[in-house]
Amino acid sequence: MAGQEVDGAIDRQSEQAAMRRGFILILSSPSGAGKTSLTKALKADKDAGLEVSVSVTTRPKRSNEIAGQDYDFIAVEDFQRLREHDDLLEWAEVHGNFYGTPLRPVEKHLAAGTDMIFDIDYQGTRQVRDKLGRDVVTVFILPPSMRELRSRLERRAQDSKETIERRLENARVEIERWGEYDYVIVNEDLDRSLAGMRAILTAERLRRDRQTGLPDFVDGLLAENAVG
Numbered sequence: 001m002a003g004q005e006v007d008g009a010i011d012r013q014s015e016q017a018a019m020r021r022g023f024i025l026i027l028s029s030p031s032g033a034g035k036t037s038l039t040k041a042l043k044a045d046k047d048a049g050l051e052v053s054v055s056v057t058t059r060p061k062r063s064n065e066i067a068g069q070d071y072d073f074i075a076v077e078d079f080q081r082l083r084e085h086d087d088l089l090e091w092a093e094v095h096g097n098f099y100g101t102p103l104r105p106v107e108k109h110l111a112a113g114t115d116m117i118f119d120i121d122y123q124g125t126r127q128v129r130d131k132l133g134r135d136v137v138t139v140f141i142l143p144p145s146m147r148e149l150r151s152r153l154e155r156r157a158q159d160s161k162e163t164i165e166r167r168l169e170n171a172r173v174e175i176e177r178w179g180e181y182d183y184v185i186v187n188e189d190l191d192r193s194l195a196g197m198r199a200i201l202t203a204e205r206l207r208r209d210r211q212t213g214l215p216d217f218v219d220g221l222l223a224e225n226a227v228g
C-alpha cells in the first residue's frame with residue numbers, strides 16, 4: 001500500500017512536470033520557399049504533436065488542394081462577414097486575395113494545451129504576435145536562391161504564369177521581413193529543414209515559462225528530499 005502511494009506520488013509529479021501552455025508556431029516565407037511542404041510533413045508526423053490551422057481564403061482552389069483540409073475556400077462577402085463578426089484572429093490581403101485564420105479552433109486548441117502551426121504571411125504574423133505575445137514562435141523560411149524559388153513555383157505547376165510572376169515580384173518585400181522572426185531556416189534540403197523545425201519545437205517546449213507544472217513539480221521534489 002505504502003509502495004502504491006509512493007508510485008502515485010511519482011505519477012502525479014511526472015504529470016505536473018509534463019504540464020505546458022500551448023503555443024503557436026508560425027511559418028512565413030516568399031511563395032514557393034516550402035512552408036506548405038514543411039507543414040504537411042510535420043502534420044503527418046504524429047510525434048510532432050501539432051494541430052494545423054486551416055485558413056479561410058478567397059483565392060480559387062488549386063487542382064491538388066482539398067477544401068476544408070488545405071483551406072476553406074470562401075466568397076469575398078463571406079470573408080467580410082467573418083471579419084466584421086471578429087471571427088478571425090488575423091487576416092491580410094496577399095497576392096491579390098484575402099486570407100485569414102479562424103479564431104475559434106485556435107482558442108480551443110490553446111486552451112487544451114495543444115501547440116498549433118500557422119502558414120501565414122508577415123502581415124498576419126505581426127497581428128498574431130501583437131495579440132498573443134509570448135505564446136507565439138516565428139520561423140522564416142528562405143529559399144537557397146531566387147533561381148531555385150522560381151524553379152520551385154514552376155515545378156509546382158499549380159499557378160498561371162502571371163500568378164507566378166506576381167508572386168516572384170512580391171518575394172523581395174516578403175524576404176525583407178526575415179529580421180522580424182525568431183528563427184530562420186534556409187530550405188535547401190527538405191529533410192534538413194524538417195530536422196531544424198523539430199529542433200525548434202523541442203527547444204520551445206522546454207522553455208521554463210511554458211512548463212506550467214514546474215513549480216509544483218519542484219515543490220514535490222523538495223518535499224521528497226526532506227522526507228528521504
Ligand SMILES: Nc1ncnc2c1ncn2[C@@H]1O[C@H](COP(=O)(O)OP(=O)(O)OP(=O)(O)O)[C@@H](O)[C@H]1O
Nearest residue numbers: 030031032033034035036037152156187188189190
Ligand atoms: N527543400 C526543397 N527542395 C526541393 N523542392 C522543394 C523543397 N521544399 C519545397 N519544395 C517544392 O517546392 C514547391 C513549393 O513548395 P511549397 O508549396 O511547400 O511552398 P510554399 O512556401 O508553401 O508556397 P506558397 O506560399 O505559394 O503556398 C513544391 O513543389 C515543393 O514540393
Ligand SMILES: Nc1nc2c(ncn2[C@@H]2O[C@H](COP(=O)(O)O)[C@@H](O)[C@H]2O)c(=O)[nH]1
Nearest residue numbers: 055056091092094099100101119120121124
Ligand atoms: N495573413 C495570412 N496569410 C496567409 C493565410 N493563409 C495563407 N497565407 C499566406 O498567403 C500566401 C499565399 O498562400 P497560397 O496558399 O495562396 O500560396 C502565403 O504567404 C501564405 O503564408 C492566413 O490565414 N493569413
